[in-house]
Amino acid sequence: MNNTPLEDQVHDALRRTADPLHRTPFTVGDVRTRARRIQRRRAAVAAGAVAAVLAVAVPIGAAMVGPAQRSEVPPATQTPAPRLTGPILVDPRSAEVVESTSVPLLDVDGARLLTQEGTVDLPRAYDSLTPYLDGWVAVANEEGTLTLEVLDDDLRVVGDPVPTGGLVVSTDGQQVAWTEYADGRWQVVRAPVAGGTEPDTTPLAPGPEGAPVRPVGFLSATEVVVDRFDEAGEVTTYVVGDGAADELPGLLQATSSSAATGTLAGLTSTDLASGCSGVVDGRGQAGTRTWETCDHTLDSFSPDGRHIVGFAPDSDGYGSPTVSILDADTGEAVVDFEVAGSRRQVAAFHDRVGWDGDDTAVLTLLTGDERFVVRLGVDGSVQRVGGATSIDSSGLVVAEVR
């Protein structure tokens, strides 16, 4: 019989396990290499398989409200929103509460999709999920390895899953695009969600499966932006359409695109200590840079392309302490938000954004050990979405369409 308290025994057990280890597996060079990858990933949160909590989902069925529903007002007739001075503190506990958002949410701990129309129990957790034909097309993520599954209307997998780099949906929800690996090469597939015509498939140059091609978003009704990673981690951005893939210079890596304006956002430079991002014109082949900022890491465009979300460039593992909505034409901040929290608590926005119409971003945020879903308006408004709850402690993630 051992009369030592359990706490002391645990201490001893941990010491006996750990103390014999004398490992120093890394050099500073190893760490710098990893840091460089992190810098790129931070600027490309949409593309990183490591950011596995990323999820893309669009509404179920044609009757549902789109997650990025566009206004009917043409952007050109709108005047830019005035710059709001000073950061707006986001305290979800005291914010106005709304019941729901049109942006679908995925429950991290449960295989569930939550929409305004109800909850769908999924056969497994998916990164991405969107209506397709009579059922769904979905991306599953197993420790960063993505596979594409087509599901029927009973959520049964049809055919064999294939390796994929992800899927994206057009702003109007009418088209879906994904990448898949087959016969020694990656190819980009674009298809109408409702079917009716054959998918448009564009094969890329042969390459290894381990050097993935990840869809970034739609650049127009017929063009899809993809990032192609080589085995050294270098990235080339392509515009794929009409059966051809054209390299687009101007960005080290694309993170989002806007079919409304034909522009792309992404990383423009990195020197380990900092990273800069910018917006380029995707309609020409020169990748002409419209503007650049070193104050924000750029995320998704609003559906009308007038705004773009920017996070702090030095976001840590918890997310970003601030989020800004920028004028997508100029890069000027329209409004800055800062999550409220004590200095002793983690307080950060998760690097996931959905758009509830043209003027309201939907994000999840963490304060202490609580997670909330909030709506942040271009006009500085802050609302907490109170109706959606997760089944466990990991909370909900915003589903989004890029």
Add this chain to the structure above:
Amino acid sequence: MTATLVGMGAHDRRADKDADFSAYMSARQTALYRTAYLLAGDHATAEDLLQNAFAKLYLSWDRVRDREALDGYVRRIMVNENNSLWRRAWKRREHSTDTLPETGSVDTYDDGMGGVLWSFVQTLPPKQRSVIVLRYYEQLSEAEIAETLGISVGTVKSQASRALAGLRARAPRSLDPHGPHHDESGDAR
């Protein structure tokens, strides 16, 4: 402002930074690797956690004013990474297929190895396990753990309590003479 500033000043600062960071790594890598291993439970994940944490520290090096807080910064990143959503989901699936040690057949602790308890610690949910590692290996206070994990002291207490309860529930009777296995008559429950 997009001008490129590459001059001797920047070069010198980079060299200083690398020298400082290298010294810190040399001094602390072994100890922090042990923590990473206890959090992760395997060497591959431990290496991943630690390299990721060092890389993020490197990126933030100039902003970390308090050099006494560096270990805490690295621990916080490792814990957060280990608890991150998908890693956690993966671990859950992994554990659902694990065969836990048969408590009835391993009823001794004083084997000099501590392997039985360690195997039980590995089955704890990541948050509870983090609290256990920080409390009983790193010997941090509840307040320090709360700061590291970004949670309240109350949550630290409840997580620790649940973790110990979980260990008691699985541990052989002889491992916990003061636990709930025994009633007044000394009978195991």
